[in-house]
Amino acid sequence: MTIMFNKDRPVQPGPTEGNLRVRFTGLNAGYSGRPVLHQLTARITALTMTALVGPNGSGKSTLLGVLAGVIEATSGQLRYAEGHPPAFVPQRGAVGDTLPLTVRQTVEMGRWGERGPWRRLTRQDRTVVDTAMERLAVADLAARQLGELSGGQRQRVLIAQGVAQQSDLLLLDEPTTGLDPESRERIAALLTELVTDGTTVIQATHDLDAARAADSCLLLSNGRLVGQGSPDQVLTTTALARIWQTA
């Protein structure tokens, strides 16, 4: 099998894939001694919102980790069109509530990829951080501790950290899970705005409303892609019932 990764090398789009942002073919990945993703093949169009849908344990986070470059695929092809490296917003639960960090410090960490950890930020970095905080409506929380915030506020801070990375490809793991309906809607609206303004967004989600609002869905079951296309095509009652029954 061909093993070819081009995570870091921009790939010039060919004539038939001018608007593709990410493409993967026959992708396999997992953890030591534990294969999780099997032969995934999909194309992600630039400037769209893609929802990764599937039951717990179906491989959504693992796929995001591979796309983010945090988990190495064992085989297959993964190609990115020209652009910035992806920005990854991990699950809220994966970020310690008790970390002694302010909102501003958390968003500033989004600049570390450019600047290096704990390095002094430039004036331009600080402007990027301010803009990201304003964008996500957390600027007035800048001096607050992360652990004091509501779930919705904390999620917006984490998305602001992703936005501060200034990537045109944003990957999010369950950004609306466990939030109240108002916070969910607010985050959904912000993500839609980011797409309109030039970002390709891929989010793993349990939230069927969020998935239905996406441009396209990838449906995972037991580490395999069992559906891809528009929400109407993919999120049929039959497909969902079958997958959740066998989960």
Ligand code: ADP
């Ligand atoms: P989802 O995001 O859809 O809930 P995950 O990608 O988190 O699914 O998990 C897919 C499978 O990989 C699960 O069976 C899970 O137990 C396993 N898994 C996840 N993380 C690890 C890890 N760090 N080490 C070993 N197995 C893992």
